[in-house]
Amino acid sequence: MSGPESAYRLRSRRRRFHRWIVAALLLLPSLARATLPSETKVYWLEAREGYIERANADGSNAERIVYDPGVGRGISIDAVNQVLSWPSTFGVLHSDLDGRGVTLTPIPQNDSTGWFVVHSVTDPSEGTVYFSTTGLDQLRRVEPDGSGLQEVLPYFLTGPGPWSVDFDPVDRWIYYAFNAHPIQGIRRIRPDGSQEQFLTRDPDAALQEIALDVVDRRVYWIDNYRPAFLFGEVDPRIMRSRLDGSDVETIADVDDGLIFPIGLAVDPIDGHVFWSDRSRGTITRANLDGSNQVDILTGLDFPVSVAVMPLPEPGTPALLATGALWVLWLARRRKHRG
DSSP: OOHHHHHHHHHHHHHHHHHHHHHHHHHHHHHHHTOOOSSOEEEEEETTTTEEEEEETTSOSOEEEEEOTTOOSOOEEETTTTEEEEEETTEEEEEOTTSOSOEEEEOOOOSSSOOEEEEEEEOTTTOOEEEEEESSOOEEEEOTTSOOOEEEEOOOTTSOOEEEEEEETTTTEEEEEEOOTTOOEEEEEOTTSOOOEEOOOOTTOOEEEEEEETTTTEEEEEEEEOTTGGGSOOEEEEEEEETTSOSOEEEEEGGGTOSSEEEEEEETTTTEEEEEETTTTEEEEEETTSOSOEEEEOSOSSEEEEEEEOOOOOOOHHHHHHHHHHHHHHHHHHHHHO
């Protein structure tokens, strides 16, 4: 076996192993609550109407599950604990995957800047909610009961700061899209606000949602590229890189029919990426490299944020054992760090 071929097979085996690990993490809490979903579900926000809707990964069985006239910009799913979250008027709301059992993480707004939550993401192991705001253009954190409000990234003076956010529970980084001209790009930072890193930088970027593939260790993002800052025509593209910012590539662009993509989600188990295009009124599914694109939902009003709840592979004793070992390893790793 040649060297490159051997390396390719090794990477393939590792990728399959990682998928089993993530599947096990998803499966264990589901078995404990006996609420394992029957199919992978795609969720999206109809921004004008204030509805959160969902459908199967092929677009079938679409249904409205939440109505919230105060809903913010982004929705997210904690796949480990099977919780749907979205920003609203008084904080971040959480529900089960059917939109029932709504609870509130209240977020005090004790200043006069009129800021509100744009995007949020939850640490599945600790429950901490990380969120970006408009008005103050900050990245903040808060405990599930609303206590312990802290800055992760302070107010940015020169324009829009952090926008969409996502969280890597393995290496414990917060990833976010940063839109302050001329230093737009994808960044990451530790939960305590330390070690901020620039992963990409483009003065003409107009970044929308980002999404992590925690299996293949990549970050995906939407860039509605505007040459010469805000005065150029939109040149939309969907991009990805390794989690350290290397190997940047475009997986979809205007030649694929993009007009104004805005919502993005990754299913690391089935190997799909989903995006919404608000101008086309569609949600599209593709392979992780952008191939085999298909519009699974059309005729939507104003679809913006997208989230996905992957369906784990069927459980076996080996799968459960792998998941348990992985959970123990993560806990031990976190203990040594702390």
